[in-house]
Amino acid sequence: MSSENEKKAMSRRDLFGTTAKLATLAGAATLGGGVGTLVGAGRSEAATPSHKAPEVAPGQLDDYYGFWSGGQTGELRIIGIPSMRELTRIPVFNRCGATGWGRTNESLKILTEGLLPESREYLKKQGMLTFDNGDTHHARPSYTNGTYDGRYLFVNDKTNARVARVRLDIMRVDKVVQIPHALGVHGLRLQRYPRTGYVFCNSEFRVPIPNDGKILDNYHDYRCVFTAVDGDTMKVAWQVMVDGNLDNTDCDYHGKYAAATCYNSPEGVTLEQMTDKERDWAVVFNLKAIEAAVKAGKATMIDGVPVLDGRKKAKHNYTRYIPVPTSPHGCNATPDGKYFVANGKLSPTVTIVEWAKLDDLFAGKIKEDDCIVGQLEVGLGPLHTTFDGRGNAYTTLFLDSQICKWNIEDAIRAYKGDKSVKPIRQKLDVQYQPGHNNATMAETKDADGKWLVSLNKFSKDRFINVGPMKPNNDQLIDISGDEMVLVKDESAFQEPHDATIVPRKLINPIDIYKRDDPMFADAVAQAKKDKVDLLNDNKVIRDGRKVRVYMTSQAPKFGLSDFKVKHGDEVTVYVTNIDDVVNLTHGFNLTGHGISMEISPQATASVTFRADRIGVYYYYCHQFCHALHMEMQGRMLVEA
Numbered sequence: 309m310s311s312e313n314e315k316k317a318m319s320r321r322d323l324f325g326t327t328a329k330l331a332t333l334a335g336a337a338t339l340g341g342g343v344g345t346l347v348g349a350g351r352s353e354a355a356t357p358s359h360k361a362p363e364v365a366p367g368q369l370d371d372y373y374g375f376w377s378g379g380q381t382g383e384l385r386i387i388g389i390p391s392m393r394e395l396t397r398i399p400v401f402n403r404c405g406a407t408g409w410g411r412t413n414e415s416l417k418i419l420t421e422g423l424l425p426e427s428r429e430y431l432k433k434q435g436m437l438t439f440d441n442g443d444t445h446h447a448r449p450s451y452t453n454g455t456y457d458g459r460y461l462f463v464n465d466k467t468n469a470r471v472a473r474v475r476l477d478i479m480r481v482d483k484v485v486q487i488p489h490a491l492g493v494h495g496l497r498l499q500r501y502p503r504t505g506y507v508f509c510n511s512e513f514r515v516p517i518p519n520d521g522k523i524l525d526n527y528h529d530y531r532c533v534f535t536a537v538d539g540d541t542m543k544v545a546w547q548v549m550v551d552g553n554l555d556n557t558d559c560d561y562h563g564k565y566a567a568a569t570c571y572n573s574p575e576g577v578t579l580e581q582m583t584d585k586e587r588d589w590a591v592v593f594n595l596k597a598i599e600a601a602v603k604a605g606k607a608t609m610i611d612g613v614p615v616l617d618g619r620k621k622a623k624h625n626y627t628r629y630i631p632v633p634t635s636p637h638g639c640n641a642t643p644d645g646k647y648f649v650a651n652g653k654l655s656p657t658v659t660i661v662e663w664a665k666l667d668d669l670f671a672g673k674i675k676e677d678d679c680i681v682g683q684l685e686v687g688l689g690p691l692h693t694t695f696d697g698r699g700n701a702y703t704t705l706f707l708d709s710q711i712c713k714w715n716i717e718d719a720i721r722a723y724k725g726d727k728s729v730k731p732i733r734q735k736l737d738v739q740y741q742p743g744h745n746n747a748t749m750a751e752t753k754d755a756d757g758k759w760l761v762s763l764n765k766f767s768k769d770r771f772i773n774v775g776p777m778k779p780n781n782d783q784l785i786d787i788s789g790d791e792m793v794l795v796k797d798e799s800a801f802q803e804p805h806d807a808t809i810v811p812r813k814l815i816n817p818i819d820i821y822k823r824d825d826p827m828f829a830d831a832v833a834q835a836k837k838d839k840v841d842l843l844n845d846n847k848v849i850r851d852g853r854k855v856r857v858y859m860t861s862q863a864p865k866f867g868l869s870d871f872k873v874k875h876g877d878e879v880t881v882y883v884t885n886i887d888d889v890v891n892l893t894h895g896f897n898l899t900g901h902g903i904s905m906e907i908s909p910q911a912t913a914s915v916t917f918r919a920d921r922i923g924v925y926y927y928y929c930h931q932f933c934h935a936l937h938m939e940m941q942g943r944m945l946v947e948a
């Protein structure tokens with residue numbers, strides 16, 4: 309950085325000094341038009357794709373799968389890297405018309421069986437079976453020995469406190485669990501070693517436990533819990549009560565510790581109260597001590613879940629609170645397994661904590677501050693950090709609209725007082741206001757330092773105007789050389805928070821379902837009871853007021869060209885796609901009934917409804933499967 313730039317940066321930073329808290333908050337409130345335009349003001353014509361622009365010509369395949377969270381859409385997206393092409397979406401917490409997710413019996417079972425009783429009761433009163441929205445932030449593939457194993461992917465739902473597991477062989481959710489004693493499940497990371505294992509979830513908001521109305525406005529009695537879900541059973545393994553609001557989390561590469569950034573250490577409920585301190589903390593969790601305490605029956609069972617008290621005043625060895633500047637955000641473990649980085653957000657710094665020091669901390673040999681081995685000023689609004697596996701870190705600067713590349717060991721040397729090192733390697737403008745960034749394989753021991761994506765919340769003038777709500781701008785940056793080079797802009801609908809990028813060889817989805825897939829095991833079992841061969845029979849079975857309609861689909865024909873039911877019957881339609889051809893998906897879309905679903909090759913899908921409308925209703929295939937696809941239809945006759 310030139311001294312001129314340095315001066316400019318410093319004067320902006322002064323604005324963020326703790327003495328000028330109100331200025332900070334005022335600044336933070338007007339990010340979009342105010343502070344955010346300080347850097348890269350006006351339209352940026354820079355970043356003309358250079359010789360390094362990724363070449364993925366038509367017909368060529370990408371090198372990586374990018375797993376994007378879909379934010380408020382409640383879904384996941386798969387983006388090809390380096391092309392940045394959106395390859396598909398995975399419906400998770402949302403209702404999806406293309407697939408029938410949230411309407412088919414198969415998806416409703418998954419979406420409802422993990423709900424807490426109180427949610428079930430609430431939903432019933434609303435005439436709903438499940439929540440039809442979600443807010444996905446952090447999607448992470450499962451690990452074995454510190455690297456991705458291609459089994460599962462886990463993602464949080466911030467708004468309804470759920471965690472979903474996606475099977476990576478079919479790219480569909482197979483389990484959902486709702487987290488008790490929590491509102492706003494935000495940070496999510498997976499145990500890396502020996503395997504996943506635990507899914508660590510941060511509940512963000514502090515709530516009364518139980519939240520039954522006895523405690524209302526006395527917010528000092530609210531609690532926040534850190535939850536470990538068992539990734540195999542998708543049941544809550546244990547919870548630890550903590551001080552403050554949990555934000556993001558990560559864990560080590562040895563299976564010993566997890567860490568979480570906390571804001572709101574004053575435990576207030578207004579913005580002023582929440583930021584009324586110079587320091588918050590990163591809370592660290594001693595997994596062995598927690599497991600031993602749970603095993604020894606030291607936890608309080610609340611709603612069937614073992615809950616330990618990890619608050620400071622409880623003085624247990626489950627947790628320690630490492631002080632970091634106020635309102636930290638991202639929490640990121642380095643791929644060498646040595647450190648984690650807490651990102652300052654309101655402070656222009658990143659704080660580096662050494663995992664190995666936690667042994668001595670929990671043994672009482674050193675103090676919390678002694679675990680901090682580095683604190684580097686990177687710029688304004690540091691939110692998240694990622695890594696290249698060559699010792700460098702890349703931190704998003706929300707307010708500066710930049711990515712700051714810095715060297716980890718140099719930052720540690722500088723913190724020790726070595727004035728000769730300059731840890732900051734480069735700052736690159738991004739357009740604009742980045743939240744997460746992530747580099748290829750950065751969260752594994754095999755970080756490969758090829759590509760980095762910057763997920764920018766504001767796109768402003770980067771795309772043609774689509775109205776007041778603009779797309780996000782996901783930018784691809786080549787980090788394979790000494791310099792970061794911006795090579796691509798890609799628009800995204802609100803609001804992918806985060807992305808994980810995995811080489812394609814580690815992910816092996818199937819093309820055609822196997823008939824024993826658990827996704828439709830219930831349908832197979834019911835058919836067996838009804839003595840129906842799903843691959844060959846087309847039958848209507850009446851069972852009192854329940855009617856089960858079994859039909860095949862094979863381009864361009866449904867096995868039944870019509871079926872008849874009585875007004876008021878409870879009808880379940882089972883469709884089995886008997887085509888054994890890659891890419892040959894059929895749809896079942898029932899007119900006037902709000903029903904549509906897809907049936908992939910060799911799959912069975914089913915949907916249940918009451919035949920409450922008398923008359924003739926067509927069902928048709930909604931996937932363009934054949935030249936006679938329009939003719940792929942039939943009639944449901946509902947008699948009075």
Ligand code: K7E
Pocket residue numbers: 445446494556637638691692743744805806
């Ligand atoms: Cu938006 Cu990871 Cu939820 Cu930061 S989080 S940006």
Ligand code: CUA
Pocket residue numbers: 863864865893894895929930931932933934937938940
């Ligand atoms: Cu089957 Cu279109």
